[in-house]
Amino acid sequence: MKNEDLLKAIGKINEKYLIEAQERTAKKSFTEENIVMGVEVVKERKSKKILERIAAAAAAVTLVGGTVVFIGKEHFTDKNNISTSVSDKELIIRLENKMTETEFARVSKHGLTLLDDPEEITEPETFSPELTEHKVCIEFHTRTADEMLSEIESMRDKMSDKDYEQAVERIKDCNESEKDFRAPVYILVDGKICQHSSPYFFSDYDGGEISFTQSTTITNSDGKITYNEEDLSFANMEEYFDWIREQDKEAGFTEKEIERDILNMTIANEAIKNGTYEEIPEGTVDINDSSLYIKSTEEDYRHVWEYDRESVEEIKDFIEEINIYDEELDTEFLVHVTLPPGYDENKTYPVFFLTDGVWRFGNHPELRKLMENNEADETILVSLGYNYHIDGTHAYNRFNDLVVRRDELLDFITDNLMPYLGENYNIDYANSTLYGHSDGGVFTHNALFKSDLYENQPFGNYIIGSPALWGLYNYNESIDNDSEDCKNDYGYFDRNEKLDKSVFLCAGALEDPDYADKYNGHDTTLEGVAKLNERLESYGADVTYKLYDSHHYQFIPEMLCEVLKTYHPA
Amino acid sequence: MEDDQIILLFNQRKEEAISVTAEKYGDVCKKTAGRILEAKQDIDECVNDSLMQLWNSIPPQRPSNLAAFLVTITRNIAFDRHKYNTRHKRGKGQIYLVLDELSECISSSEDVEDTIDERLLVQSVEKFLDKLSFDARTIFVQRYLVMLSVSEIAERYDLSESKVKVTLMRVRKKLRKYLKQEGWL
Numbered sequence: 001m002k003n004e005d006l007l008k009a010i011g012k013i014n015e016k017y018l019i020e021a022q023e024r025t026a027k028k029s030f031t032e033e034n035i036v037m038g039v040e041v042v043k044e045r046k047s048k049k050i051l052e053r054i055a056a057a058a059a060a061v062t063l064v065g066g067t068v069v070f071i072g073k074e075h076f077t078d079k080n081n082i083s084t085s086v087s088d089k090e091l092i093i094r095l096e097n098k099m100t101e102t103e104f105a106r107v108s109k110h111g112l113t114l115l116d117d118p119e120e121i122t123e124p125e126t127f128s129p130e131l132t133e134h135k136v137c138i139e140f141h142t143r144t145a146d147e148m149l150s151e152i153e154s155m156r157d158k159m160s161d162k163d164y165e166q167a168v169e170r171i172k173d174c175n176e177s178e179k180d181f182r183a184p185v186y187i188l189v190d191g192k193i194c195q196h197s198s199p200y201f202f203s204d205y206d207g208g209e210i211s212f213t214q215s216t217t218i219t220n221s222d223g224k225i226t227y228n229e230e231d232l233s234f235a236n237m238e239e240y241f242d243w244i245r246e247q248d249k250e251a252g253f254t255e256k257e258i259e260r261d262i263l264n265m266t267i268a269n270e271a272i273k274n275g276t277y278e279e280i281p282e283g284t285v286d287i288n289d290s291s292l293y294i295k296s297t298e299e300d301y302r303h304v305w306e307y308d309r310e311s312v313e314e315i316k317d318f319i320e321e322i323n324i325y326d327e328e329l330d331t332e333f334l335v336h337v338t339l340p341p342g343y344d345e346n347k348t349y350p351v352f353f354l355t356d357g358v359w360r361f362g363n364h365p366e367l368r369k370l371m372e373n374n375e376a377d378e379t380i381l382v383s384l385g386y387n388y389h390i391d392g393t394h395a396y397n398r399f400n401d402l403v404v405r406r407d408e409l410l411d412f413i414t415d416n417l418m419p420y421l422g423e424n425y426n427i428d429y430a431n432s433t434l435y436g437h438s439d440g441g442v443f444t445h446n447a448l449f450k451s452d453l454y455e456n457q458p459f460g461n462y463i464i465g466s467p468a469l470w471g472l473y474n475y476n477e478s479i480d481n482d483s484e485d486c487k488n489d490y491g492y493f494d495r496n497e498k499l500d501k502s503v504f505l506c507a508g509a510l511e512d513p514d515y516a517d518k519y520n521g522h523d524t525t526l527e528g529v530a531k532l533n534e535r536l537e538s539y540g541a542d543v544t545y546k547l548y549d550s551h552h553y554q555f556i557p558e559m560l561c562e563v564l565k566t567y568h569p570a
Numbered sequence: 571m572e573d574d575q576i577i578l579l580f581n582q583r584k585e586e587a588i589s590v591t592a593e594k595y596g597d598v599c600k601k602t603a604g605r606i607l608e609a610k611q612d613i614d615e616c617v618n619d620s621l622m623q624l625w626n627s628i629p630p631q632r633p634s635n636l637a638a639f640l641v642t643i644t645r646n647i648a649f650d651r652h653k654y655n656t657r658h659k660r661g662k663g664q665i666y667l668v669l670d671e672l673s674e675c676i677s678s679s680e681d682v683e684d685t686i687d688e689r690l691l692v693q694s695v696e697k698f699l700d701k702l703s704f705d706a707r708t709i710f711v712q713r714y715l716v717m718l719s720v721s722e723i724a725e726r727y728d729l730s731e732s733k734v735k736v737t738l739m740r741v742r743k744k745l746r747k748y749l750k751q752e753g754w755l
Binding site: 008013017019020101 | 645736749
């Protein structure tokens with residue numbers, strides 16, 4: 001296809017799209033459009049700073065003899081002091097959920113499963129060892145003699161002369177008898193594929209010796225494929241099962257999985273011998289469907305999550321998990337939501353949003369404890385990680401999503417996840433905080449200075465922790481890399497006169513030498529944060545800058561507690 | 571004159587319909603063609619051809635929005651003329667920028683002659699547009715159908731140019747992914 005074809009096709013779309021575009025009128029700025037005055041009386045927990053921000057957002061506030069008048073909006077208060085008068089009213093930021101139909105279809109919210117044993121999860125609850133209570137389905141494939149011959153020819157160089165001649169001979173025999181080839185390809189026992197074949201498919205099998213040729217292909221380190229053949233022979237079924245056990249063990253099956261596999265083979269043998277199986281149409285079995293295998297083809301990475309089991313168990317009833325898929329990133333995320341003590345669904349709470357859930361979920365118990373002890377105000381803790389089949393500690397995954405695809409991740413959090421959370425919990429977005437560290441710091445820096453490009457405004461505070469901005473130079477410049485733009489804060493101050501968000505900027509004072517080989521002549525982490533702080537201060541931004549007596553990440557728990565208490569005082 | 575009355579004139583096969591349309595929408599047609607074509611003569615001919623096609627289309631068609639209907643006709647005639655005029659030349663104007671931008675959706679290795687079922691491609695594009703947000707969809711249509719410049723879209727919708735650019739960039743990325751999924755690439 002040529003770009004001209006595409007442009008031509010766009011010219012022929014239904015005219016309703018053009019009408020819609022032409023009827024669209026100039027928009028008001030998002031502050032006017034998305035911030036509406038709510039009438040609910042909320043708990044008085046707005047700090048003065050937040051009130052100032054609200055007042056600024058409302059734009060036209062005039063003090064007339066101690067009366068606050070919101071010009072252009074029909075909301076008045078007759079209190080004498082601005083800080084008390086506005087605290088009775090809530091400015092609610094609403095977000096538009098931009099999830100696609102596919103994304104909506106795949107989102108699910110449930111209780112905590114992090115503590116579950118992955119092996120227990122894959123074990124079906126209704127499995128019965130009784131041979132008669134199982135369903136065996138077999139998918140046969142049928143080929144004509146010509147189709148078979150061409151398949152054999154295509155594999156000729158991989159076959160021994162003997163096998164090739166035998167195969168051709170059999171095809172010729174069939175051709176003479178005008179029969180098609182029909183072979184069992186997949187055996188399913190209770191919906192699980194049997195990885196090995198059954199000798200009972202041969203009608204003359206008497207239960208004695210089993211012999212066959214096993215073919216294997218091995219991909220070498222240089223990418224070349226080696227083809228191996230081995231003639232195998234077993235005195236009886238027991239010996240054959242022992243061989244299957246060995247094969248399964250090599251493939252990483254657990255003891256339980258091996259015994260299930262053997263039992264399934266036994267069940268399949270019985271069904272084939274007695275003809276009590278159901279034939280399913282060719283093409284029914286999707287071999288890419290991981291649920292069809294006894295051993296899940298997907299690794300479970302629950303074990304890499306870092307947390308104190310006992311502390312999490314104590315609060316597990318207050319934790320919810322959300323599986324949420326993003327089409328743009330084609331990635332399934334897992335979000336942990338920890339509700340505060342005394343959570344009341346009729347009240348509104350700010351969100352304290354942490355990236356790198358694989359590590360930061362482990363901080364939820366300690367942060368929640370601050371609320372219990374009345375050291376911090378009640379807040380909904382949210383951490384964003386990958387689902388348990390993706391390793392969130394893997395440097396590639398983190399770098400790819402937090403740095404390379406930071407714009408797409410920001411789209412997801414701003415337009416999908418935060419609005420979705422808002423549909424499930426009452427969220428005070430203006431007072432919510434986004435945190436990221438290292439690669440996550442690159443992400444929050446990006447999120448802060450591109451926040452003005454979005455209508456949805458889910459956060460009022462940003463924590464930029466030890467941003468590895470030098471990492472932006474470590475990947476292919478051609479992938480839409482705006483690494484240089486980060487020094488200019490992505491042009492934020494070219495587009496805006498001031499920053500209406502609060503920033504907590506921090507790093508470990510001792511961390512620079514630890515990554516000396518990574519900077520490649522670019523600013524170190526500490527140089528990067530110092531310059532960022534200077535820029536923010538020069539624009540009069542609300543920034544707190546703090547260096548901890550620590551290396552790169554050891555100070556995170558202490559810092560998170562400190563910021564929670566600062567942004568959300570009890 | 572109201573659009574309904576103009577359409578009535580077309581239906582009654584009164585040639586006055588053309589002059590009235592030219593008077594009311596001639597400038598819009600010129601602007602539309604001018605985004606794609608450079609030579610004044612080409613633009614004038616394109617406008618005349620558009621009016622002629624409108625005459626031939628109504629009846630039987632009865633557009634719900636005459637302006638949108640005419641702009642689409644003009645845009646497509648101008649685009650065909652542009653293709654005829656300049657197979658390999660480069661020049662000024664939004665059309666070159668737009669084509670460059672859209673080539674992001676189709677990498678160079680895929681930019682080969684192939685038989686395209688245009689009707690199916692149009693359906694695919696419509697399906698894609700339906701998935702976009704209102705904002706993204708209207709910005710996309712203004713850019714790639716009407717071929718307004720980024721600054722014109724920004725001004726029209728009272729948005730920053732950077733917001734328009736970022737939106738377009740995201741939509742192009744999404745479109746490329748979508749076209750791949752749908753088997754066009």
